[in-house]
Amino acid sequence: MEIELINTGSELLLGRVLNTHQQWLGETLSDAGYILTRQETVPDTAEAICEAVKVALGRADLVITTGGLGPTSDDITRERIAGMLAKPLHHDEAIAEHITSFFARRARPMPESVLVQAQVPEGAVVFSNEHGTAPGLAMELSGTGDGGSPPWLVMLPGPPRELRPMVEAQVLPFIQRELPLAAAFHCRTLRSMGIGESMVEDQLLTRLRPLMDQGLDLGFCARTGQVDIRLCGHGDGVPGLIDEAEALIRGEFGKYIYGTGGESIAQVVVEQLIENGETIAVAESCTGGFLGHHITGIPGASAVFLGGVLSYSNELKQKLLGVRGETLEQHGAVSKAVAMEMAEGARAATGADHALSVTGIAGPGGGSTEKPVGTVWLGLASAGERPLAVKKHHPYNRETFKQVTVNQSLELLRRRIQRER
């Protein structure tokens, strides 16, 4: 099955905004067994949009467009595509009422121009927009030439907070109904930290090979400091193959696997803390709050996250966390001893069951021969346990350094709290 995504918007080509649709739609579709075969971005001109849609409809089974369905003068997708496909536009009263009540609920005056969004091409399926005004649209087309079944065109609104819930609740079920897969698709992603793709291949490929010969598709995706192991395939026998493969992988690398599916490491940690009825605090130096940000990014984190200290300066390490002056003097701020005292200090200051600490050199300045840029100590203190600290080296740019460091810090805690179960 050929599926093409066309993102419209000159601001994407000017680089003013990041195109997150490609990643989100690509992942959402592929997790359901539908693989994007091509993606394209075109400017907001009638000519570019129509040509791209026309060419794509000539070769694909499903063409998805994003953007250009709003009420302003550069929102031309609906009107121009309908014109190109010779589908007259009709006023849809239900959509008009939705738009009117959308403005009324927000007590905002409604410009007459927004009702253009209630125009629907003849025969189109309408996807209601729960978070905005422009509905999504789907049209089955005929006569595009190659004699196969006619392609579908799906047009989605541009804002992610409108598009995403629409796709999840309405568009994906619609695609599964209208374009069913030849064989049921099954997929499981194991998320790991601390192992490399080649380690898995080196140690397991001979044992995984027979499963792959039976139809299991094994894929890897390296993210910053992480590797996702993707086990997929089509057909009724695949769930059994996935189970076997997962058992093999967990047998060898179980402790490195922090979750399955779309979970982040922060989510796994916060949910485990909630389940354990335990609390957490942080003491951050070089990450400057990024660890706390990740924990508090998970809805419900307030049940387990008490807070913490950003002890960027040595003075604050002493004053707020009780790190001893002589420890700083003897070992320096980036050291095992200071990481442990920071974690213990954060527990003492907050009364949390666990505390994570981070102290390192993010760069670009501040490094030395003994402690080069990228050196970082991660500490962990827990009630009734001896504190521990591990050393890592991440000679990356500041942003990547922080991201990898935060993930590894959370992983340190995960191994402790999941072990406790």
Place this chain on the structure above:
Amino acid sequence: MEIELINTGSELLLGRVLNTHQQWLGETLSDAGYILTRQETVPDTAEAICEAVKVALGRADLVITTGGLGPTSDDITRERIAGMLAKPLHHDEAIAEHITSFFARRARPMPESVLVQAQVPEGAVVFSNEHGTAPGLAMELSGTGDGGSPPWLVMLPGPPRELRPMVEAQVLPFIQRELPLAAAFHCRTLRSMGIGESMVEDQLLTRLRPLMDQGLDLGFCARTGQVDIRLCGHGDGVPGLIDEAEALIRGEFGKYIYGTGGESIAQVVVEQLIENGETIAVAESCTGGFLGHHITGIPGASAVFLGGVLSYSNELKQKLLGVRGETLEQHGAVSKAVAMEMAEGARAATGADHALSVTGIAGPGGGSTEKPVGTVWLGLASAGERPLAVKKHHPYNRETFKQVTVNQSLELLRRRIQRER
């Protein structure tokens, strides 16, 4: 001039990684007057890559590819494109030496296979890779049909930390030399916070119109809680028009403009603090460290950022920041009084010249009729000034809420420290 970008990589279409090349290259090129006219993502198959490159070379003046230049089996861009264009590959000893020393410097064993990256198509220009092993390549092509000047094909490595410095130092100057603009391009972006696009249009369009009639291109880009005002144009008269337009806009909205060019609000604030010789601390509740993360994301921040407190719980607000129990009881944690006491407490605890505080309801839970989800108070305390606090309402998702809140908090400080100059 037609410029097309082709991103290769099945992992992009599977949504396993975010395509940041489009945004970064789009912005970098357009700031130099080169506008991407189309972007496409294709899978790692020889057929898809060759077809996309061939079609693009048939209509564009410059085609840029990313990815597929590495040493592994799915890195096929160089070999297959060279084959398609009938350019034999030659071993380049200088590149081979660079690769060998790259491994030697890192004391890592070098697999023989990596030397495939030293293969260069006949006549190609080589861009050295300072941060990796695969060089970039440029080829001028002939005979692609339309009679105009022959197009250029530029092939870049996939990893952003290799691609970006290569583009800035080598590729952009190369493009400017080989594909000069008909008239010099000038561009200035004013970054604003607190005003809407329509406010600028409503109040200034009649006065800006004469400048636009003379060739000034006025564009807006709304980011979360911010609007970038872009003043651009081609020709020698444009710098004068940009100056006039900037003066008009600053005359009306000067205090909302925090910077020009690629500066972030955090960068402006940190640089101003460095210039003023002042220090900053934070007291964060609902942002959970994201404010500190933004400040410490700026290289050199350690000169001005002392640290702070993540006072997620009320207990920590009292214990570490000295917020009074009766203030919390009388006004609640999300209140003007608590925001001010948090900021004052952070100054007292750290000795910083300024302290920013944030207390709010990020949601999805925790809202009430009186204080709905999205309510947030931003506080600021400074040496020798009375503390202040302002109320905002951001009924967005958790991530957007945090981003807008952090930006506005930094903006609060910017207005104070820039006013002091």
